[in-house]
Amino acid sequence: MTTTSAAPVMEIDGAPATAETLAPVLAGYGHFTAMQVRGGRVRGAALHAARLDAASRELFGTGMDGGRFRGLVRHALASAGRADASVRVNVFQPKEAPGAPVCALVTVGPPAAMEQGPYRLKSVSYQRPVAHLKHVGGFGQGYHVRRAAAEGCQEALLTGPDGLIAEGAVTNIGFVEGGTVVWPAAPMLRGITLQVMERELTAAGVPQTGRPVRLADVGGYDGAFVLNSRGMAVVRAIDTTAVPVDAELLTRIRALYDAAPWDAF
Structure with a gap:
C-alpha cells in the first residue's frame, strides 16, 4: 500500500x-x-x-x-x-x-527546502563531540538553534577556543575571499553538500583552500554562505558583524549549486 x-x-x-x-x-x-x-x-x-x-x-x-x-x-x-x-x-x-x-x-x-537568506548567524561556544561523524543525539545543536531563533537568527554557528569557527549547528559554512572559497579548518562534519560543492567548484576551476577562521576574522571576508541537504543561503551577519552579500563569487556558487547533478539510486 x-x-x-x-x-x-x-x-x-x-x-x-x-x-x-x-x-x-x-x-x-x-x-x-x-x-x-x-x-x-x-x-x-x-x-x-x-x-x-x-x-x-x-x-x-x-x-x-x-x-x-x-x-x-x-x-x-x-x-x-x-x-x-x-x-x-x-x-x-x-x-x-x-x-x-x-x-x-x-x-x-515530504520534501523540504532551506529558508531563503540572507541569514544572520549567532555564534555559540560549542563543538559537536566526535565531530567528523553524523551521529545521533544532537541535543546541543538543537538547543543552540532554538536559542538563536529566539534572537531572530536563522542558524547557530559553532565555535571552539579563541572563536575558532567550525560549522553551523545543521549546516556547513564557507567564506569568500576575492575569487577563492575558504573552508574553515576545525573539527567538523564534512557534509555531503559541502563535498558536492567542493567537486563542482573544482570542476569549474574555482580556487578553494582550508584554513582556521576565527570570529575576529569575519569582517575581513567578502562573503559567506551556509549549506546542507536542504539548500544554500548567503550570510548577511555573524553576531553584530555585517558580511557582504553581493560578492560575484557568491552568485557563481549559487549557480553551481543549482546546476549540481542529481544521481539515481
Missing part, C-alpha cells in the same frame, strides 16, 4: 517499523545521513553511501553496503509513493557486539 500523506513512512530493513523494532534506535547510539530526493534522485548518492559505510565500520566494526543502502531507500520511496521527499537513513546495531549486523531505519517524509 502506498501513501502520499504528510505522515512519514518508516521502514527498518525494508519492513514497516514497529514499536519493538524501533526500540534499539531509541537507545541513542548510531549514525545517520539525511537527503533531499527529487524525481527519485539525490545529490551525492555515492557520498551518502560512503558516509554510512565508514561510520558503521567506526562505530560498529562492520560496514554498510552501498547497494543495500540504495535498495532500502528505493523501497521506502516506493512504499511512500513519493518521487520527491525528505529521506533520513539511521544505522544502528540491535545486538551490541563488535561486528554484529547493523540495521537501517529509513524515514520518508
Whole structure:
C-alpha cells in the first residue's frame, strides 16, 4: 500500500517499523545521513553511501553496503509513493557486539527546502563531540538553534577556543575571499553538500583552500554562505558583524549549486 500523506513512512530493513523494532534506535547510539530526493534522485548518492559505510565500520566494526543502502531507500520511496521527499537513513546495531549486523531505519517524509537568506548567524561556544561523524543525539545543536531563533537568527554557528569557527549547528559554512572559497579548518562534519560543492567548484576551476577562521576574522571576508541537504543561503551577519552579500563569487556558487547533478539510486 502506498501513501502520499504528510505522515512519514518508516521502514527498518525494508519492513514497516514497529514499536519493538524501533526500540534499539531509541537507545541513542548510531549514525545517520539525511537527503533531499527529487524525481527519485539525490545529490551525492555515492557520498551518502560512503558516509554510512565508514561510520558503521567506526562505530560498529562492520560496514554498510552501498547497494543495500540504495535498495532500502528505493523501497521506502516506493512504499511512500513519493518521487520527491525528505529521506533520513539511521544505522544502528540491535545486538551490541563488535561486528554484529547493523540495521537501517529509513524515514520518508515530504520534501523540504532551506529558508531563503540572507541569514544572520549567532555564534555559540560549542563543538559537536566526535565531530567528523553524523551521529545521533544532537541535543546541543538543537538547543543552540532554538536559542538563536529566539534572537531572530536563522542558524547557530559553532565555535571552539579563541572563536575558532567550525560549522553551523545543521549546516556547513564557507567564506569568500576575492575569487577563492575558504573552508574553515576545525573539527567538523564534512557534509555531503559541502563535498558536492567542493567537486563542482573544482570542476569549474574555482580556487578553494582550508584554513582556521576565527570570529575576529569575519569582517575581513567578502562573503559567506551556509549549506546542507536542504539548500544554500548567503550570510548577511555573524553576531553584530555585517558580511557582504553581493560578492560575484557568491552568485557563481549559487549557480553551481543549482546546476549540481542529481544521481539515481
